[in-house]
Amino acid sequence: MTLEKREARRPWLLLSPALTTIFFLLVVPVIFVVVYSFWLRTASGADQPGFYLTNWAEVLTDSFYRDILFHTLKIATITTVLCAILGYPAAYFIARSRRNKAMLLMCLMLPFWISYIIRTMSWINILGVSGALNSLLLASGIISEPLQLLYNETTVILGLIHFLLPFMILNIYVSVEGIDETLEDAACSLGSTRWQSFLEVTLPLSLPGLAAGGLLCFVLGAGTYITPLILGGPTDAMFANLVFEAIITQLDWPLGSALSLVLVAVLGALILIYNRFFGMSQLMKGLS
Amino acid sequence: MSSVSLRNVAKRFAGFTAVHPLVLDIPEGSFVTLLGPSGCGKTTTLRMIAGLLDPSEGEISIGDQLVNNIPIHKRNLGIVFQNYALFPHKTIYENIAFGLKYRKVPAAEVERRVKDVLDLVQLPDLGDRYPNQLSGGQQQRIALARSIVINPDVLLLDEPLSALDANLREDMRIELKRIQEKIGITTIFVTHDQSEALAMSDKLVVMSGGRIEQVGAPKDVYDNPRSTFVADFLGSSNILSVRCEDADEKRVLVNAGRLGAVSVPREKATDIGVDTSAKLVIRAEKLCLVPADAAPDQRMSVEAVVETVDYQGQAVRYFVRVGDLQLQALNMIEDRPFNEGEAVSIRFRPQDCVVLREDS
Numbered sequence: 315m316t317l318e319k320r321e322a323r324r325p326w327l328l329l330s331p332a333l334t335t336i337f338f339l340l341v342v343p344v345i346f347v348v349v350y351s352f353w354l355r356t357a358s359g360a361d362q363p364g365f366y367l368t369n370w371a372e373v374l375t376d377s378f379y380r381d382i383l384f385h386t387l388k389i390a391t392i393t394t395v396l397c398a399i400l401g402y403p404a405a406y407f408i409a410r411s412r413r414n415k416a417m418l419l420m421c422l423m424l425p426f427w428i429s430y431i432i433r434t435m436s437w438i439n440i441l442g443v444s445g446a447l448n449s450l451l452l453a454s455g456i457i458s459e460p461l462q463l464l465y466n467e468t469t470v471i472l473g474l475i476h477f478l479l480p481f482m483i484l485n486i487y488v489s490v491e492g493i494d495e496t497l498e499d500a501a502c503s504l505g506s507t508r509w510q511s512f513l514e515v516t517l518p519l520s521l522p523g524l525a526a527g528g529l530l531c532f533v534l535g536a537g538t539y540i541t542p543l544i545l546g547g548p549t550d551a552m553f554a555n556l557v558f559e560a561i562i563t564q565l566d567w568p569l570g571s572a573l574s575l576v577l578v579a580v581l582g583a584l585i586l587i588y589n590r591f592f593g594m595s596q597l598m599k600g601l602s
Numbered sequence: 603m604s605s606v607s608l609r610n611v612a613k614r615f616a617g618f619t620a621v622h623p624l625v626l627d628i629p630e631g632s633f634v635t636l637l638g639p640s641g642c643g644k645t646t647t648l649r650m651i652a653g654l655l656d657p658s659e660g661e662i663s664i665g666d667q668l669v670n671n672i673p674i675h676k677r678n679l680g681i682v683f684q685n686y687a688l689f690p691h692k693t694i695y696e697n698i699a700f701g702l703k704y705r706k707v708p709a710a711e712v713e714r715r716v717k718d719v720l721d722l723v724q725l726p727d728l729g730d731r732y733p734n735q736l737s738g739g740q741q742q743r744i745a746l747a748r749s750i751v752i753n754p755d756v757l758l759l760d761e762p763l764s765a766l767d768a769n770l771r772e773d774m775r776i777e778l779k780r781i782q783e784k785i786g787i788t789t790i791f792v793t794h795d796q797s798e799a800l801a802m803s804d805k806l807v808v809m810s811g812g813r814i815e816q817v818g819a820p821k822d823v824y825d826n827p828r829s830t831f832v833a834d835f836l837g838s839s840n841i842l843s844v845r846c847e848d849a850d851e852k853r854v855l856v857n858a859g860r861l862g863a864v865s866v867p868r869e870k871a872t873d874i875g876v877d878t879s880a881k882l883v884i885r886a887e888k889l890c891l892v893p894a895d896a897a898p899d900q901r902m903s904v905e906a907v908v909e910t911v912d913y914q915g916q917a918v919r920y921f922v923r924v925g926d927l928q929l930q931a932l933n934m935i936e937d938r939p940f941n942e943g944e945a946v947s948i949r950f951r952p953q954d955c956v957v958l959r960e961d962s
């Protein structure tokens with residue numbers, strides 16, 4: 315075998331453990347889910363194998379599901395935009411700071427050491443009826459009755475931002491870090507102000523990072539059911555909550571399968587659009 | 603076009619002085635080079651003039667205007683950065699037109715000026731390309747074009763040639779000088795490369811450790827170094843500890859040990875008193891090797907043995923031993939280089955030597 319052929323084969327050899335794992339733990343279960351989505355749940359509670367379009371017809375036509383899908387996309391969009399607005403200055407500051415960069419990045423990673431669920435629950439201690447904020451307001455006499463701050467759309471968005479902001483910051487950070495600082499100096503020397511130079515040079519050059527962070531936030535945000543479960547009210551359910559509800563509560567696997575495939579299809583389409591404009595490698599940069 | 607003047611300008615970073623208070627006048631239209639080893643504060647000085655760094659003290663004026671409080675984008679300077687700093691997401695045309703856009707130049711005039719400056723740097727057809735599609739030398743010219751198209755008052759260049767390979771660097775050096783002379787702009791050039799500095803400058807500013815060592819015309823600085831640092835940094839020199847034995851208005855007589863008594867003209871040995879220690883500087887290229895049996899001439903002559911031969915093509919660098927002294931000599935090859943171990947005679951003229959004070 316020539317060296318060239320062996321070289322060509324090596325990546326596949328090295329990838330094979332990962333590919334095998336992905337195949338059995340991801341591809342095979344997804345195939346099961348696809349098959350399941352065409353089964354039927356009978357009145358007795360048993361699943362009836364076969365090729366029924368009943369679930370799909372319900373999922374695709376019932377406006378209840380459509381409304382929740384739009385609600386989910388809306389929440390994910392708001393969260394992503396807010397993460398971008400809040401995350402960009404922070405990422406820029408870290409990327410351009412000289413001395414404390416390692417420490418700042420460390421702080422950014424710190425939340426990942428604590429479970430996402432626990433971090434989400436912590437908001438109950440902060441915003442709950444007997445939480446920190448209400449206690450403070452009561453003690454200082456500003457209010458006489460505790461405020462009902464939790465379990466609404468705002469707290470869901472707050473929880474999602476708390477969860478997703480580090481991903482956004484990391485992605486933008488990697489992008490800005492790679493942009494030569496003297497480019498802004500050069501722009502200033504040519505007559506644009508610091509802010510104009512930023513808009514002309516650094517912002518456009520960091521767009522790939524911003525887009526990667528945006529995609530990640532959107533996909534993770536749109537796919538979560540934990541945040542609305544813990545911090546949302548009855549009307550704040552997102553699409554993944556429907557899947558959770560169908561499969562865990564009602565044990566209706568066929569319906570849950572069809573619902574989850576809808577979410578996969580919508581988010582998959584988004585990723586494909588992203589891939590067309592920026593390519594997947596940008597996404598990997600921010601994660602590594 | 604404007605003169606530039608620095609009055610006691612200094613820069614301190616947390617606990618570290620990068621530039622000690624320095625005074626420097628750069629006449630209108632001149633080409634001034636800041637020369638010194640890496641870390642001596644050249645870039646810091648240039649960045650203060652540019653407005654990218656605030657001086658810790660002192661005053662910087664451009665023309666007759668004090669610019670300490672004028673931000674960089676209002677100083678009207680052309681800056682060429684070491685790595686060119688071309689905007690990678692903009693075409694060459696957009697790169698060059700950038701400064702004109704912020705000066706609100708009408709579109710038709712922008713087009714004309716970009717075309718003119720592309721002609722000036724001899725790259726007329728590259729407007730539609732992106733910087734990464736250009737070679738290093740082309741990027742260099744575009745960076746220069748972008749900085750001069752705005753008709754800046756002063757052109758600042760920070761080691762603009764150091765990223766180019768040797769051949770290209772010499773071509774660009776000539777090109778840069780041609781353009782500078784053509785538009786007659788006041789230019790401050792930063793380099794650690796002495797041959798660039800000597801070839802291009804009207805005025806040379808040699809820096810070391812955040813201080814100015816010497817200012818003058820290149821030939822002046824080269825022939826009459828005021829300190830051992832300058833003598834050694836510009837070319838290579840032999841620096842010997844000597845004792846001054848006699849002095850009058852015309853000449854200074856120093857005892858250079860094995861090299862004998864050297865009588866140096868007064869203008870090459872200012873402020874040296876009788877009976878003091880001093881340094882004798884003999885440039886490597888002023889020390890000439892001749893065969894041991896060559897007829898004596900007017901030059902001083904000392905017996906020596908060749909220790910190392912560093913062959914460089916048209917020239918050769920010798921290290922020769924005279925007793926406990928090792929000296930270096932840089933000679934053109936006339937018919938054959940001398941061999942290692944060969945006994946030779948080294949010749950030099952006292953008027954080519956410089957005597958410096960012990961503490962310089």
Ligand SMILES: Nc1ncnc2c1ncn2[C@@H]1O[C@H](COP(=O)(O)OP(=O)(O)O)[C@@H](O)[C@H]1O
Pocket residue numbers: 615616618619620638639640641642643644645646647
């Ligand atoms: N932002 C800074 N903070 C601290 N020290 C600096 C900073 N910038 C430069 N220096 C130091 O100042 C000295 C001079 O730097 P510089 O002007 O870049 O030298 P040169 O351009 O002559 O090589 C160096 O020792 C450098 O480490």
Ligand SMILES: [Mg+2]
Pocket residue numbers: 641644645646
């Ligand atoms: Mg420098």
